[in-house]
Amino acid sequence: MIQGAGSNVGKSMLVAGLCRAFTRRGLKILPFKPQNMSNNAAVTSDGGEIGRAQALQALACGVAPHTDMNPILLKPETDTGAQVVVQGKRLTTVRARDYAKLKPGLMAPVLESFHRLATQADLVLIEGAGSPAEVNLRANDIANMGFAEAAGVSVILAGDIDRGGVIAQIVGTAEVISPKDRALIKGFLINKFRGDPRLFTDGYDLIAQRTGWPGFGVIPWFDGAHRLPAEDALDIAGRPSTGPFKIACPVLSRIANFDDLDPLKAEPGTTLTMVRPGEPIPGDTDLVILPGSKSTRGDLDFIRKQGWDIDILAHHRRGGRVLGLCGGYQMLGKTVIDPDGLEGTPGTTPGLCLLDVVTHMHPRKNLTTVSATHTATGKSFEGYEIHIGATEGPDTARPFAHIDTRPEGATSPDGRVAGSYLHGLFSNDAFRAAWLNGFGIAAATTSYGSQVETTLDDLAQHLETHADLDGLLKIAGSQARAASSRSHSA
Known part of the structure; x- marks a missing residue:
């Protein structure tokens, strides 16, 4: 699961690029986002709707978009209210303050969709929403650590260096989340770096030292991003x-x-x-x-x-x-x-x-x-x-x-x-x-x-060059073996 140390750190694009990179390696990959908030929606092959980002990620995997890829879609209608779409179909419209009461009942369809995808893929790549550092929202969370804990998935935390303060983003996240949630995070990525990544070596090492998490790469700014939806x-x-x-x-x-x-x-x-x-x-x-x-x-x-x-x-x-x-x-x-x-x-x-x-x-x-x-x-x-x-x-x-x-x-x-x-x-x-x-x-x-397809290939190669994809796969493999062991023990 790729979570962000803040909003708009590039999670959607990272997941799309990883989807294409691992698909090109011959793996069956499927994308997933437990909860998305967006009015940019796509119609799916099973007659529902999901966030447009998950449709792009499905394209990167070479598969048709399906409602299981984004089981909860929030579509803002006013400053204080949003339509709630569950597994592709409108459930209700609620005010923001009332959504917290609805959330406990939404984890079941989220996990149902995730497990359905997991039976069809070698690897499910999951996109978080916002930041797990919003600990005031941790109770009944279905978008970040709440889902990761319930589904038993490992987390990679991505930070955006382009906006500044990336050390504080990642180290600060480690400081404010609970020890239990912190243990789910297996490493970090630095995204959107402009210039020579070697200039960030000291900062990269400091993050690893302060958090205890290994780094999986410094990703330079991807110039082709504007060619994707x-x-x-x-x-x-x-x-x-x-x-x-x-x-x-x-x-x-x-x-x-x-x-x-x-x-x-x-x-x-x-x-x-x-x-x-x-x-x-x-x-x-x-x-x-x-x-x-x-x-x-x-x-x-x-x-x-x-x-x-x-x-x-x-x-x-x-x-x-x-x-x-x-x-x-x-x-x-x-x-x-x-x-x-x-x-x-x-x-x-x-x-x-x-x-x-x-x-x-x-x-x-x-x-x-x-x-x-x-x-x-x-x-x-x-x-x-x-x-x-x-x-x-x-x-x-x-x-x-x-x-x-x-x-x-x-x-x-x-x-x-x-x-x-x-x-x-x-x-x-x-x-x-x-x-x-x-x-x-x-x-x-x-x-x-063709331009979109070529750009997805370029993005995949960009990540192959600058991120430790073998290391990410190793984490996923360890996680899968642990899940299998737990299943057999049960």
């Missing part, structure tokens, strides 16, 4: 982009499935700007994309608080184009009606009125993979739906796409505004090329999927 919407914002076709995407307060944008960011003919709260949408934008949202009505209010509604309408009056995906599609309509309060207080919120459609929220969630055909280009693509609500109105007579013979989405009479519930469409190379060609932009000749 982003874990955070603002990770997309940091990537270089200088193409002539300018796309702007507002970073909504509950932005979801923003990895839809990754293939566009990789195109040399585009410049994708993630517009942060407090910033205006640039006036020279060619296309505004409204992304998915876990709280459509809440993010409509957020858009208005930022003044983005004024920017979007001005952009449209200047002849600009707008595309809404999933929740963004719902926002483009006249109203979003939520009589049962599925996303908050029951009521109706006016939309941006750029499409003549109305959305009615209902409790049934659409979770499915689809094959569709884009109406304007005639190109087929694979995608997925993950949403609640149904959208109807005159503009659906001009659908964005067709799923078999069923029309999907809507387009304005002048064709400058479109909306669709389909995610993942831009990962399809032929569709993306045809869609960009409609704006006079030539697409890259490199396949986006």
